[in-house]
Amino acid sequence: MxxxxxxxxxxxxxxxxxxxxxxxxxxxxxxxxxxxxxxxxxxxxxxxxxxxxxxxxxxxxxxxxxxxxxxxxxxxxxxxxxxxxxxxxxxxxxxxxxWAEPETYPLQKKRHSFEFLREMSHLRPRTNALGGVARVRSRLSYAIHQFFNERGFAQVHTPIITTSDCEGAGEMFQVTTVGKDGSRPKSDAEEFFGKRAGLTVSGQLQAEVYALALGNVYTFGPTFRAENSNTSRHLSEFWMIEPEMAFCDLSCNMQVATEMLKYVLSDVLENCAEDMALFDKFIEKGLVAKLKSVIDKDFVHLTYTEAVDELLAADKKFEFPVEWGIDLQSEHERYLSEELYKCPLIVTDYPASIKPFYMRVNDDGKTVAAMDILVPGIGEIVGGSQREERYEVLEKRMIEAGIEPEEYEWYLDLRKYGSVPHAGYGLGFERLVQFVTGMANIREVIPFPRTPGSAPC
Missing domain, CATH: 2.40.50.140 (Nucleic acid-binding proteins)
Incomplete structure (x- = not known):
């Protein structure tokens, strides 16, 4: 057989x-x-x-x-x-x-650089390392669905084409029609969808709609960001896991995110042991031990203000200056998780001025109920918050952010008809795969990487 x-x-x-x-x-x-x-x-x-x-x-x-x-x-x-x-x-x-033509077949019995392999997206999964990445990625996807299914979450398929900019950063790919003669719509009303639309950067806002009807939901799908960034941590097309939970505050949100990380790491170590041993030997020495420490250790909790104080007191020169009110950079996050605490940590209560409009304002009026989970080797791997459930406060935050409340009437309506405390987070799937495999460049952990100036296959 x-x-x-x-x-x-x-x-x-x-x-x-x-x-x-x-x-x-x-x-x-x-x-x-x-x-x-x-x-x-x-x-x-x-x-x-x-x-x-x-x-x-x-x-x-x-x-x-x-x-x-x-x-x-x-x-x-x-x-x-x-x-x-x-x-x-x-x-x-x-x-x-x-048959495979031996004169032209490019994959011989030797080690090829990942940069070389990126030039042949159609053949690179046949190599040991990238075949292993594909198997680990598949298993992580399965474990994520299994985690939420076991806890009664419903999966929601949020739209890829959207008319709402969740992050408000203006880095969306516009979706429009172009005539054979190169003509474009002269007004929003002439657009295909009757208004300006783009590829989604997040399914969070739509997921909130279903969380406030079904209780606990999650999305797992492709997202897009038109940011001209060529770093080893950014892609133009990537996948996001975004759970949303009704009757849930920031503390509940952090607990679910922590449990999910520990669950999927345990699963992949058990079910992909051979591939993980390869990564531990050739990609990142001590990788398996690092992942086991994340599973076994309690996550350190500290506020953004405490994190800034630690960074200011550090005997280390950072490329980006540290002061209260600035967003933490990757070097700051990695210093905290890799050098200072040497374990995963959760940073909470960020300044409202650097966070999106939908995050719940704390009683101090200056910070929001946000949280980031930082892990050694990556920095931020999870970002989330308790959502603002108060109509007047949310409307004010929108106006301050330059967002017309009329354009998000449906979102505000959720605060008029049975509003409840609710929370959620986003996990970049490629960041997770990168953390688990030890790959230095995020382009190695997605089958067909899309980056500025590059879209092979």
Whole structure:
């Protein structure tokens, strides 16, 4: 029967007839047979297949197999005498499905730089590291859905095209129609949707609508930001997880976010152990230990004001000056989590002037009920807040931010008809994958990275 290689290696079906399908990694000829290393993408390890010269296509095809060729192999799984593997396969039939031109096939048995691999998005998942990233990303996605499902959250599919700018930063990709002659709509009314629209930077506002009807909901989908940034931490297209919870304050919000991080990290360490060992050995030394410390340790809590005091007292020169009222930069966040506390921490109560209009104003009138979770190696990985549930306060914040309340009448309506305290947060999925795999550049943790000036495939 057909088997995935990860199942063969894990369950070791010795003396059973199996069929595997995959791609040749290497071929080595010796005496009267060939060793074929085959991988089907289900795991990091290859399955060693012994092809005897008695096979009818041994001279015509098997001896000409090269890296990248695709094959279907039928044979018997047997206990392996070789060191480092428990099972091998003795081929009864090797069918060549697709040949790979050895003169032009770019992935040879050597280490390639990630920059080089980015130039061939269609082939890079065949490498050990990026194949491992893809498997870990898939498992993390599964664990996130599982976490919220176990806690009674409903998934909501919020729109990709939106007429509301959640962050108010004006960094949205505009969606418009262009005629064959290059003409564009002369007014908002002539736009395809009857008004200006853009690709979403967040599904949060729409998620609030459903949280105030269903209780606890979450979104998990693509978001877009038209920011001309080419750093190792930014993408133009990325995925966001955004839960929203009714009858929930900032404390409740922090608890759910903390539990979610610990849950998904535990899951991936258990279910992707082989890939995680690869990352620990070749990508970031001590990665597994770092993730286990996040799982095992309590997160440190401190206010924004306390964080600024710690930074001002630090015996360290920062590129960006520190003062109360400025947004913390990545270097500040990493200093706090990596050098000062050496563990994850949650910073709360940021100045209202640097946070979006929807965050609940604290009693001091200067700060908002916001929180960021900072982790070693990344800095901010989660950002969230208690939402402003008071109509008059929210309306005032909108006006102060230069937002016309009439354009967000539907959002204000939620504060008129059964308003309740509610909270939520956003987790950039690629930031999470980057943290878990130890990859230095965020472009390595998404299958097809979109950045300014680059959109391959």
């Amino acid at each position: 057909k088997q995935r290689i990860n199942v063969v290696l894990r369950e070791q079906p010795v003396e059973q007839k199996i069929v595997v399908q995959g791609w040749i990694r290497t071929r080595r000829d010796t005496g009267g047979f060939s060793f074929l290393e085959v991988n089907d993408g289900s795991c990091l390890a290859n399955l060693q297949i012994i092809a005897e010269k008695t096979l009818e296509n041994y001279d015509s095809e098997i001896k000409h197999l090269t890296t990248g060729c695709s094959v279907i192999v039928t044979g018997i799984a047997k206990e392996s005498p070789a060191k480092g593997q428990n099972v091998e396969m003795h081929a009864e039939k090797v069918e060549v499905v697709g």
